[in-house]
Amino acid sequence: MLLDPLLSYFPPEYHWPVQFCTFTTVATYIASLVTSNVSQVDRVWTFLPTIYTAYFALLPLFPNTQPFFLFPYTPKELDVPNELSPRAVLMLALVVTWMSRLSYNTWRRGLFSLKDEDYRWAVLRQKIPPWLFQVLNLTFIATIQNMLLLYIAVPTAIASVYQSRAPLTVTDYALAALTLVDLALEFTADNQQYAFHAYKHAILAADKGDTSVPAYDLAQQWPGARLNWVPADARRGFVTRGLWAYVRHPNFACEQTFWWLITLFPVLPPHTGAPPLSLKAIINAPSTWVMLSRLWPLFPGVALSLLFYSSTPFTESISVSKYPEAYAAYQARVAMFKPWDTWFKGLMLEQKGPLKRKEVERLVWGAEEKKE
Template sequence: MVFLPPPSWTEFAWPLQFCAFVAAATYIASIVTANVSQVDRLWTFLPPLYSAYFALLPLWPKSVQPFPLCPYVPRELVAVASDYSPRAVLMLALEVIWMFRLSYNTYRRGLFSLKDEDYRWAVLRTQLPAWFFQVMNLVFISGIQNVLLLSLGIPAYIAAVQQPHSNLALSDVVLALSSLVMLCLEFIADNQQYAFHAYKHSYLKGTGDYAEKKQWVGARLNWIPADAKRGFVTRGLWAYSRHPNFTCEQLFWWMNTFFPVAAQFPLDIPLCSFSRCVENVFHIYAYLTTTPVAEIFRTASSFWPLLPAASLSLLFIASTKYTEQITKSKYPSYTFYQKRVAMFGFIKTMEMSLYYKLRGGEQKKQIEKELWGSDTGKVKQY
């Protein structure tokens, strides 16, 4: 593997300029409107925009910025802006598909409305002193989140600036197809959640206006009154993960991160045998126990290309845990859901099912009746 040098500030001159502008604008807008979901409304557009800057470098003016906020190519990047990187363009195309999927889901949830605010911010506002919430609004909501969205453009930067603009590799094709699968699964998970809430609101209000045929294919599940009374979705992909949409979202961005990383490895690397793996473990142990800390840190820093996806995953873990605290306070049976279905991993859900089977199955039956049982007590197994 060829270690990639971290980017220079000058190479990110325009993205940093634009990121600072968006951070300031969203913070001011949040103060004026008393609504801190301004970044949420832009979330769907900003990552593809930063990636587009690097993937489409030949389009921008060279060396001199015509006017403030206009994309341009700094002198340090003029040499690589003569042609396009096929890998960066492919990554941008996938991100555009991601953008349309998320924009559609955001639109139908009403979050593009300037009056709408993510319910989690409203809850958090009641839990923190007013002054501390505004500090968090400035530092995290408007600041750190915008920097994170900027960092999601780093893989496109690596492909367009630090790597040769050669033809696509086999790893690019595999990752592209895998990314499309993740986007399809995420779309299905979103549709299932949307269909559930449509059914729940129809049942609880007694309007009877839920139309199964109006839902997307893959979301036409056989909802029953027990689902609406429970309050949260547990069918379809949601029977295997408490947040299948978040799982696919993270995997999509990890795959995006690995496009330029995986392309560095030759295709003829043999599979590592068990003995070789054991040997490598001993080498790693010897390295860690005999190498100065500064040298270890320098080696670890070479993994900086993974930082954007890792940071996004940390954000998802923290925000999902907070979301589940709110959900559990509203729906007591959510505790059973947490015991039976994993937060993200599908495989862990299967392990949890096996765990309850080995313990005799009675507790498993009780939990599954609570999560998938009908009003007559019939249990739907997953």
């Protein structure tokens, strides 16, 4: 096969995922050129991690030979037992729940439409030369993002291959509970943002005398998103209430937390059979390279966090350009991802004087709002 030289560099459990990832990278890149729309990867983002996770969790069920290209198979040289790994199956169930939440939010926002493109790419097109944008499309948008979507499923591969016979432990149940709480918070953040924009469009349309936009109906919103919006919120332009009062991107914070929790399933004690990951082994590593090689099971969580910490400032720069005074005040008062930083920001503003803090909070929440 054409990809055999490439696959030889990877352990056998990654042969089919690398094959499939190569296909999706080429397919999404070609689709972006044909449609002049680079959001093709965005449309499959909700499904690909689940596909890779399902492959790793269900390894014993696949044939040992590949009947045709892209058909999932378990290479003969991969020694896995006939039974499924309980830990990997639990991780798959959580990832399917994650996919359901994200798919629902993507669908109701209309982002599955082949004509839709992330607004950030349109802004970036105007800021850089066309040739550089196409380089970015090939390297980051198509290639790196597809690789990342495979990489964040690696913890399930560790659980399935190295811990196939390990029973579930208290650690697994605790992580699963935390993961479900995190998904509930992320779902609430999604709903609050969706409800805000529904309210905003209704209020701004009413201001213009536009009767084509239906009035905002509080009862149509999910529990947890039925906040008491006021017209000043709509005219501010962006959501600052609910979970958004404590961090500027609660959905992004929860997304990172979810994949960090998935990353921790196969590496936290008392698991056995996992690749070496212990504090003693890391401290006593003879070189930085060896230390990093011992930390590699944590890298999926690190990789996703790097994506959010590098891309979110660009997203916020667009918001600042649209709402220069109000969004700058929001940045000064509310943390990007960590809620405890919001408390610290409030304390720092207080040091500049109560009037300074009140002025910032008036821009963020209105004259009567005060958040800790």
